Amino acid sequence: MPDVTDPYRPGTPCWVDLMAPDQQAALDFYADVLGWAGEVGPQETGGYAICTLRGRPVAGIGQAQAMGDQPAPPTVWTTYLSVDDAEAAERAVERQGGTVLMPVTDVLTFGRMLMAADPTGAVFGIWQPRDFPGAGVANEPGALIWNELNTTDYDTAAAFYATALGLHTTPMEGAEGYFALTVDGRTVGGLQKLPDHTPVGTPSHWLVYFAVADADVTASRAASSGGSVLQEPFDMAAGRMALLKDTQGAPFAIIAPAEMT
Known part of the structure; x- marks a missing residue:
C-alpha cells in the first residue's frame, strides 16, 4: 500500500482540506463515499478534523467560520504546497504577483501555514511542516x-x-x-x-x-x-x-x- 513515509519535497502538494458550513455533515458524506474515519477535533484546533484512511491522515475537514468582518470561506477543497520556509514563500508569492490572503500562522507544533492566491486568482495553501508533514497515504482508493x-x-x-x-x-x-x-x-x-x-x-x-x-x-x-x-x-x-x-x-x-x- 502506498503509505507516504518520506518528507514532501518543497513545491509538492502535501495536504488538502475543506472548510464546510456543516462540518459533521461533511464528515459523514466523505465517510460514506470514500471510507474515511474522522470526528470533530479538539477545541484548541478549532474542531479541525484529521480524516484518516487505514489509520493514516488523508485530508482535513473543518468548520467554516467568518474571520472578523470577512465572510466565511467558500466551500471548496484547498490544495497545500509544501515548503521549507513559510515566511520566505510568503515573500516570494508577493514578489511574483500573488496575493497573501492569510499571513504565516503557527499551527501549534504541527507546522506553519499561509493562504494565498496566484496572479490568476487560484487560491492555495502553503504548509511548512514541523510535527505534521501532510497526507500519510496517497494514490490508493480513498486517498x-x-x-x-x-x-x-x-x-x-x-x-x-x-x-x-x-x-x-x-x-x-x-x-x-x-x-x-x-x-x-x-x-x-x-x-x-x-x-x-x-x-x-x-x-x-x-x-x-x-x-x-x-x-x-x-x-x-x-x-x-x-x-x-x-x-x-x-x-x-x-x-x-x-x-x-x-x-x-x-x-x-x-x-x-x-x-x-
Whole structure:
C-alpha cells in the first residue's frame, strides 16, 4: 500500500482540506463515499478534523467560520504546497504577483501555514511542516491521487509557480494542452487552461482528485448520499473519472486509475 513515509519535497502538494458550513455533515458524506474515519477535533484546533484512511491522515475537514468582518470561506477543497520556509514563500508569492490572503500562522507544533492566491486568482495553501508533514497515504482508493490547476492564463500561472515555489511545467505526453507540474523532474500534479465547457465566470482554481476502485459505483454512492454528479463517469487516458459535488457544494474529482482497473 502506498503509505507516504518520506518528507514532501518543497513545491509538492502535501495536504488538502475543506472548510464546510456543516462540518459533521461533511464528515459523514466523505465517510460514506470514500471510507474515511474522522470526528470533530479538539477545541484548541478549532474542531479541525484529521480524516484518516487505514489509520493514516488523508485530508482535513473543518468548520467554516467568518474571520472578523470577512465572510466565511467558500466551500471548496484547498490544495497545500509544501515548503521549507513559510515566511520566505510568503515573500516570494508577493514578489511574483500573488496575493497573501492569510499571513504565516503557527499551527501549534504541527507546522506553519499561509493562504494565498496566484496572479490568476487560484487560491492555495502553503504548509511548512514541523510535527505534521501532510497526507500519510496517497494514490490508493480513498486517498488523494492528483492536484490540478485550472487557470485562465497558462503563461502567467506557469511562471508564477516556477519562480515562487519551484513547481515547473512540462507538456504531458499524449494530452494536448495539458501540462505536468513537476518538482525536481518528478510529476506531482497537472495544469491546464480552464476547459471550454466551464461555466462562464468560473475562476482559476485547484481541483483535487481522489482515487477510487470503481468510478461508477462511487459516483452513484455520492448521489445517494446527497451529493451530485457534475460530470458522469467517462474513460480517459489515465483511467475512468467523474466530477462530483458534495452535499454542501464542494466540487471534487474521482478517478479509478487505469492500472487499478
